[in-house]
Amino acid sequence: xxxxPDARPNVSKEELLKYYREMLxxxxxxxxxxxxxxxxxxxxxxxxxxxxxxxxxxxxxxxxPGDKRITSYRDHGHMLAxxxxxxxxxxxxxxxxxxxSKGKGGSMHMFSKxxxxxxxxxxxxxQVPLGAGLAFADKYLGNDNxxxxxxxxxxxxxxxxxxxxNMAELWDLPVIFVIENNQYAMGTxxxxxxxxxxxxxxxxxxxxxxxxxxxxxVLAVKAxxxxxxxxxxxxxxxxxxxxxTYRYRGHSMSDPAKYRTREEVEKIKTEKxxxxxxxxxxxxxxxxxxxxxxxxxxxxxxxxxxxxxxxxESPEPPxxxxxxxxxx
Amino acid sequence: xxxxxxxxxxxPTMEEGTLAKWLVKEGDTVKSGQIIAEIETDKATMExxxxxxxxxxKILVAEGTAGVKVNTPIAVLVEEGESVSEAxxxxxAxxxxxAxxxxxxxxxxxxxxPAPVSVxxxxxxxxxxxxxxxxxxxxEALREAMAEEMRADPTVFLMGEEVGEYQGAYKISQGxxxxxxxxxxxxxxxTEMGFAGIATGASWGGLKPIxxxxxxxxxxxxxxxxxxxxxxxxxxxxxxxxxxxxFRGPNGAAARVGAQHSQDYAAWYAAIPGxxxxxxxxxxxxxxxxxxxxxxxxxxxxxxxxxMYGRSFEVxxxxxxxxxxxxxxxxxxxxxxxxxxFGIGVAHALAAAETLAGEGISAEVINLRTLRPIDYDTVLxxxxxxxxxxxVEEGFPVGSIGDHLASTIMQKAFDYLDAPVVTCTGKDVPMxxxxxxxxxxLITPAEVVTAVKSVCYR
Numbered sequence: 001x002x003x004x005p006d007a008r009p010n011v012s013k014e015e016l017l018k019y020y021r022e023m024l025x026x027x028x029x030x031x032x033x034x035x036x037x038x039x040x041x042x043x044x045x046x047x048x049x050x051x052x053x054x055x056x057x058x059x060x061x062x063x064x065p066g067d068k069r070i071t072s073y074r075d076h077g078h079m080l081a082x083x084x085x086x087x088x089x090x091x092x093x094x095x096x097x098x099x100x101s102k103g104k105g106g107s108m109h110m111f112s113k114x115x116x117x118x119x120x121x122x123x124x125x126x127q128v129p130l131g132a133g134l135a136f137a138d139k140y141l142g143n144d145n146x147x148x149x150x151x152x153x154x155x156x157x158x159x160x161x162x163x164x165x166n167m168a169e170l171w172d173l174p175v176i177f178v179i180e181n182n183q184y185a186m187g188t189x190x191x192x193x194x195x196x197x198x199x200x201x202x203x204x205x206x207x208x209x210x211x212x213x214x215x216x217x218v219l220a221v222k223a224x225x226x227x228x229x230x231x232x233x234x235x236x237x238x239x240x241x242x243x244x245t246y247r248y249r250g251h252s253m254s255d256p257a258k259y260r261t262r263e264e265v266e267k268i269k270t271e272k273x274x275x276x277x278x279x280x281x282x283x284x285x286x287x288x289x290x291x292x293x294x295x296x297x298x299x300x301x302x303x304x305x306x307x308x309x310x311x312x313e314s315p316e317p318p319x320x321x322x323x324x325x326x327x328x
Numbered sequence: 329x330x331x332x333x334x335x336x337x338x339x340p341t342m343e344e345g346t347l348a349k350w351l352v353k354e355g356d357t358v359k360s361g362q363i364i365a366e367i368e369t370d371k372a373t374m375e376x377x378x379x380x381x382x383x384x385x386k387i388l389v390a391e392g393t394a395g396v397k398v399n400t401p402i403a404v405l406v407e408e409g410e411s412v413s414e415a416x417x418x419x420x421a422x423x424x425x426x427a428x429x430x431x432x433x434x435x436x437x438x439x440x441x442p443a444p445v446s447v448x449x450x451x452x453x454x455x456x457x458x459x460x461x462x463x464x465x466x467x468e469a470l471r472e473a474m475a476e477e478m479r480a481d482p483t484v485f486l487m488g489e490e491v492g493e494y495q496g497a498y499k500i501s502q503g504x505x506x507x508x509x510x511x512x513x514x515x516x517x518x519t520e521m522g523f524a525g526i527a528t529g530a531s532w533g534g535l536k537p538i539x540x541x542x543x544x545x546x547x548x549x550x551x552x553x554x555x556x557x558x559x560x561x562x563x564x565x566x567x568x569x570x571x572x573x574x575f576r577g578p579n580g581a582a583a584r585v586g587a588q589h590s591q592d593y594a595a596w597y598a599a600i601p602g603x604x605x606x607x608x609x610x611x612x613x614x615x616x617x618x619x620x621x622x623x624x625x626x627x628x629x630x631x632x633x634x635x636m637y638g639r640s641f642e643v644x645x646x647x648x649x650x651x652x653x654x655x656x657x658x659x660x661x662x663x664x665x666x667x668x669x670f671g672i673g674v675a676h677a678l679a680a681a682e683t684l685a686g687e688g689i690s691a692e693v694i695n696l697r698t699l700r701p702i703d704y705d706t707v708l709x710x711x712x713x714x715x716x717x718x719x720v721e722e723g724f725p726v727g728s729i730g731d732h733l734a735s736t737i738m739q740k741a742f743d744y745l746d747a748p749v750v751t752c753t754g755k756d757v758p759m760x761x762x763x764x765x766x767x768x769x770l771i772t773p774a775e776v777v778t779a780v781k782s783v784c785y786r
Contacts, residue, residue: 068533070529099566100565100566100568101564101565101566101568102566102567103566104563104564104566105564105565105566109564109565110565111561111564111565111566111568111569112568113565113568113569118529118532118569119561119564119565120564121557122556123552123556123557126525126552126553126556126557128525129521129522129523129524129525129526129528129529129553130525130526130528130529130532130553130557131529132525132526132529133525133526133527133528133529133530133531133532133533134529134530134532134533135529135533136526136529136530136533136535137529137530137531137532137533137534137535138533140483140485140511140530140535141533141534141535159521160521160522160525163517163519163521163522163523164522164525164526166517166519166522167516167517167519167522167523167526170517324567325562325563325565325566325567326562326563326601326602327562327602327604327625327626328562328567328570328572328625328626
């Protein structure tokens with residue numbers, strides 16, 4: 001059963017439609033990516049974000065221009081949410097010159113300096129000190145930007161996360177550590193990885209405040225994001241948000257997902273889906289009609305199809321690209 | 329019975345020091361554990377404790393004396409009522425250590441070992457630009473390079489363990505905290521992976537970090553960020569963002585510090601596209617290359633050598649003096665054989681060349697200075713002239729820089745060779761602690777001489 005809309009009285013129709021549109025774009029984009037992977041147009045690793053859309057959309061809603069974000073290899077959603085072009089992302093997935101990294105990075109390694117998206121990192125946990133470093137630079141340069149540093153429940157067991165917590169708090173770095181707890185590190189559940197399962201609580205040992213958030217509820221995410229951002233911008237140092245979320249698909253495209261039951265996945269999809277939640281808020285609250293939402297669905301479908309067409313038609317990088325961008 | 333107090337070795341590489349201050353005078357009674365003097369090493373000023381009890385019978389070395397060799401008698405302790413003259417000067421042979429450092433200047437045990445290299449410093453640097461020079465140590469050159477670049481560019485900052493308040497584990501950053509403050513000279517906790525990652529992120533955020541590793545052995549904790557985060561991002565981002573930063577610190581063997589603290593990583597880092605790799609020999613190399621490294625828009629691995637820190641060379645005084653990457657230096661011209669080396673290996677090569685000259689063999693010595701890029705042109709031109717080549721490095725033999733050079737020379741100058749290229753390297757063993765074994769494990773000038781003779785069929 002979807003959530004009741006009554007607890008969120010102060011949300012405008014426009015705001016809800018914006019979240020609906022952004023989350024839907026990520027979901028449809030990822031579905032299309034899965035399809036292109038099946039067709040052999042996307043190779044290697046491809047980690048889909050389906051199910052977790054509320055996390056990035058809610059946090060982007062709490063950000064301001066100039067704020068930075070960095071994440072792991074499950075990065076397509078983060079890129080779309082911060083305004084990167086779907087065509088450029090999809091063309092990177094197909095390894096084409098029109099991709100954000102000219103086809104040289106792939107699904108796991110995309111960047112946009114213009115949108116302050118700093119990757120796209122394939123080594124689990126490495127993005128955590130890197131994100132703190134971006135925040136270090138902002139503090140050094142004296143601006144009030146914050147850096148959203150995303151990592152999963154799996155990365156939360158990496159030692160460098162705690163090295164970073166220690167220095168981030170020591171130096172009051174304006175970094176928000178966003179733990180996307182989707183319950184599974186590849187095939188290993190949180191409970192099979194640690195007895196300390198309340199992941200945000202580990203920050204307390206370093207003096208970093210934090211909280212657990214319903215990561216399937218975009219409004220709850222946004223509210224928590226605003227609180228964390230205010231803490232950072234006030235110069236009080238880092239903040240941890242543990243987003244309780246769920247990925248519907250396997251870890252990567254080749255994951256048979258034998259480590260969880262079909263029923264578990266179906267239950268979350270039925271009861272907690274982030275897009276259905278906003279859809280319910282809109283329709284049950286009488287804010288939007290089915291026709292209005294269908295028009296958005298159609299519009300999103302067109303954007304995604306256009307990105308797929310672009311990604312198929314964009315040429316492969318010329319062979320000369322092999323030798324460029326090694327040195328500045 | 330009188331006891332001689334000897335000048336102590338207070339760091340693994342200390343050969344001599346300055347007796348900065350006596351805290352006792354002749355006639356004073358001292359107890360074991362009492363601090364009796366302050367001794368300045370090349371790294372720090374250390375307090376010096378008496379081990380034995382007694383009365384200071386005679387002070388043999390006055391305070392303020394510089395260049396006091398390790399194990400020189402600096403005072404005589406006598407027993408109550410005993411006169412100094414009664415206490416006949418005991419022979420210095422096989423002295424028991426009489427003092428222990430109060431605080432180790434480096435995180436390794438002090439050991440009274442001479443450095444394994446004995447080459448006259450200040451060998452004429454053939455390609456220094458015209459103009460005035462001054463004599464300075466490699467340590468001072470590195471410090472001056474950082475200070476000048478930090479003055480010129482407010483986004484340059486130094487980060488690492490003990491770089492600030494401690495004034496540098498090896499005193500490279502001495503004084504920088506005073507001039508630039510804690511915002512730009514950042515002491516870190518002991519957390520190499522973490523701060524290497526933070527510095528790399530900062531380089532993407534508009535800064536130019538200099539990361540000091542206390543030694544490159546500790547950079548193994550951080551090598552993921554050096555390779556996967558710093559070296560590859562420009563490529564992975566399709567040219568959008570690179571990592572303008574320097575990873576620097578001592579590399580290779582010091583003296584008697586054992587296997588985990590004695591390894592040359594030159595060939596490791598030189599294998600990685602996206603990195604630049606510098607390995608200076610002289611103070612001029614150190615200053616000119618470090619300035620180039622800080623200004624370079626790419627991540628630079630800058631491999632220093634603890635034994636070389638205290639050696640002096642001539643360095644141009646021109647603040648715009650820089651050493652470009654990919655340009656080797658011909659340290660000594662010769663016609664019979666080319667000896668190619670880098671870093672401390674150049675000292676061995678020059679010593680060998682001097683010995684060989686006495687035996688009628690004229691060796692050309694090339695100092696590569698940068699290992700990525702490598703100046704192949706200079707090496708090949710020299711080999712085409714001499715028709716013989718020996719490479720010299722401290723690292724392990726398998727996959728060495730010498731291997732790579734030998735392969736390159738074979739492919740590009742095969743017809744010019746009159747003998748196989750011989751690679752002189754460290755032995756294929758973890759570094760032993762025992763003094764005799766360590767000496768045997770390291771490459772020596774004598775081995776270079778033997779190698780040169782073999783390629784000259786002499």
